[in-house]
Amino acid sequence: MSKIHELGYLAEKVEELKNTGVYRKLPILESPCDAEIILNGKKVINLSSNNYLGFANHPRIKEVAKQAIDTYGVGSGAVRTIVGNTALHEELDRTIATFKREDAAIAFQSGFNCNAGAIQAITEKGDLIISDSLNHASIIDGCRLSRADKTVFQHSDMEDLERVLKERRENYRNVLIITDGVFSMDGDIAKLPEIVALAEKYECMTYVDDAHGSGVLGESGRGTVDHFGLHGRVDFSMGTLSKAIGSIGGYVACNKTAYEWLNHRGRPILFSTSIPPASVAAAIEAIKMLMESTEYTDRLWNNARYFKEKLTALGFDTGNSETPITPVMVGDEAKTMAFSRKLLENGVYVSGIVFPTVPRGAGRLRCMVTAGHTKEQLDQAITIFENTAQEIGIL
Numbered sequence: 001m002s003k004i005h006e007l008g009y010l011a012e013k014v015e016e017l018k019n020t021g022v023y024r025k026l027p028i029l030e031s032p033c034d035a036e037i038i039l040n041g042k043k044v045i046n047l048s049s050n051n052y053l054g055f056a057n058h059p060r061i062k063e064v065a066k067q068a069i070d071t072y073g074v075g076s077g078a079v080r081t082i083v084g085n086t087a088l089h090e091e092l093d094r095t096i097a098t099f100k101r102e103d104a105a106i107a108f109q110s111g112f113n114c115n116a117g118a119i120q121a122i123t124e125k126g127d128l129i130i131s132d133s134l135n136h137a138s139i140i141d142g143c144r145l146s147r148a149d150k151t152v153f154q155h156s157d158m159e160d161l162e163r164v165l166k167e168r169r170e171n172y173r174n175v176l177i178i179t180d181g182v183f184s185m186d187g188d189i190a191k192l193p194e195i196v197a198l199a200e201k202y203e204c205m206t207y208v209d210d211a212h213g214s215g216v217l218g219e220s221g222r223g224t225v226d227h228f229g230l231h232g233r234v235d236f237s238m239g240t241l242s243k244a245i246g247s248i249g250g251y252v253a254c255n256k257t258a259y260e261w262l263n264h265r266g267r268p269i270l271f272s273t274s275i276p277p278a279s280v281a282a283a284i285e286a287i288k289m290l291m292e293s294t295e296y297t298d299r300l301w302n303n304a305r306y307f308k309e310k311l312t313a314l315g316f317d318t319g320n321s322e323t324p325i326t327p328v329m330v331g332d333e334a335k336t337m338a339f340s341r342k343l344l345e346n347g348v349y350v351s352g353i354v355f356p357t358v359p360r361g362a363g364r365l366r367c368m369v370t371a372g373h374t375k376e377q378l379d380q381a382i383t384i385f386e387n388t389a390q391e392i393g394i395l
């Protein structure tokens with residue numbers, strides 16, 4: 001075997017990860033993703049999931065998923081354009097469109113590959129994509145796959161966005177402005193009314209990634225567009241079925257023309273096997289539950305407000321969050337990771353977020369409260385937060 005096949009160049013990079021203290025092992029979950037979990041063999045309170053509504057392990061949703069396995073089997077067997085488009089997949093598209101109050105919707109296998117497939121399909125050479133500086137990695141990758149020119153505006157800075165539009169709009173055919181609806185590391189909400197107004201003034205299209213807005217904001221979790229009453233004014237309303245909806249998949253809700261085009265040119269629709277039937281059935285049921293009742297989103301917001309108020313009263317800084325994503329700002333990277341490790345020892349799992357996911361010196365613990373947490377669990381977590389912070393000299 002020649003030297004190259006030992007992959008020494010990768011071994012060196014892994015060594016570098018170890019030397020800079022960012023090498024890690026994946027935590028191992030041995031229970032459903034609930035408010036309490038068994039992680040690395042230990043029972044802890046879970047403040048790290050995106051399972052906002054507790055749907056990932058909901059009895060009613062599990063039941064329909066099991067039925068779908070009995071009816072359709074465990075795999076769809078092909079991409080949607082061949083025989084992988086079951087009646088359930090069609091129902092999912094229609095259900096999403098109804099929920100999101102759009103004309104149509106098309107479901108991909110994940111939020112990530114939805115962004116990777118949709119952005120390149122709707123833009124081309126001669127177009128410009130303008131993206132918020134804090135947009136999600138899947139948007140960045142989606143933009144990279146497009147042949148359009150790309151540029152970034154400073155996070156939620158409308159003056160900077162207008163500067164870009166003034167300087168560059170006229171040089172392009174179509175311009176697409178892309179933003180997260182809710183920013184995943186800070187929990188702040190995009191200034192969507194202003195973005196839409198600028199898009200209309202400069203004749204641009206808009207694309208909102210609502211991975212953290214759907215199931216959370218708007219009427220019964222209809223998302224950021226619904227929250228601001230902007231139906232009909234955002235061209236592409238993207239979301240995920242993997243977070244609040246508790247299953248797996250991603251989608252674009254849009255008008256019929258956009259649907260037709262993505263159906264023909266969304267590459268993951270054509271070249272990657274469709275979502276398994278059980279996961280499709282689970283997503284449909286979850287969305288139906290949201291359309292039937294606001295009890296899940298109400299409980300989520302009550303829990304999130306309760307937890308945030310208690311943390312703030314103790315003197316923790318929860319940053320700019322306007323949603324259930326609750327960062328606890330620490331600053332120093334090493335301190336952030338030490339805090340997270342100690343919390344786990346003391347019975348709470350909350351992931352530390354440091355550079356490069358957030359800027360240097362902006363280390364934080366990202367707490368995710370869900371509808372599934374009881375008041376007792378939240379109180380217990382808050383006590384552990386307080387004691388642990390004192391133990392390591394943060395409070």
Ligand SMILES: *Cc1c(COP(=O)(O)O)cnc(C)c1O
Pocket residue numbers: 110111112113115136138139180184209210211212240241242243248249250
């Ligand atoms: C999680 C996330 C995605 C990816 O969604 P998956 O369904 O998990 O692939 C896309 N965009 C944003 C903003 C996200 O937070």
